[in-house]
Amino acid sequence: MIANSALLAALVVMLAVFWVAGETTFLSPYKRLLFVRYGVHLGLFVLVLFFNLFALFYAVSRVLFLRDTGVKLHHLDRQLGTTDTVLEDLSRRLGAD
Numbered sequence: 001m002i003a004n005s006a007l008l009a010a011l012v013v014m015l016a017v018f019w020v021a022g023e024t025t026f027l028s029p030y031k032r033l034l035f036v037r038y039g040v041h042l043g044l045f046v047l048v049l050f051f052n053l054f055a056l057f058y059a060v061s062r063v064l065f066l067r068d069t070g071v072k073l074h075h076l077d078r079q080l081g082t083t084d085t086v087l088e089d090l091s092r093r094l095g096a097d
Helices: 002-023 025-065 069-080 085-096
Strands: none
Touching (some): 002 025
């Protein structure tokens, strides 16, 4: 889930940087001056944007993919307490630990 969120955030940041670079072609004669003077600020802005997007995508993925995990685990715990033959192997493995 963390890797997927990081990949999606990196993709969105990269697309945003490419779009902004395409829209600001009139600044290309001043490219060197802009990166020398404001390169650190631009880099920090992109880094903060990445972390904010990562946090957003991570929170959304937790809400979407871990919605009923507690209920499912409680149901599995109750099933392991029964004498069901399908779950005997799993019960033995959990009991051995």
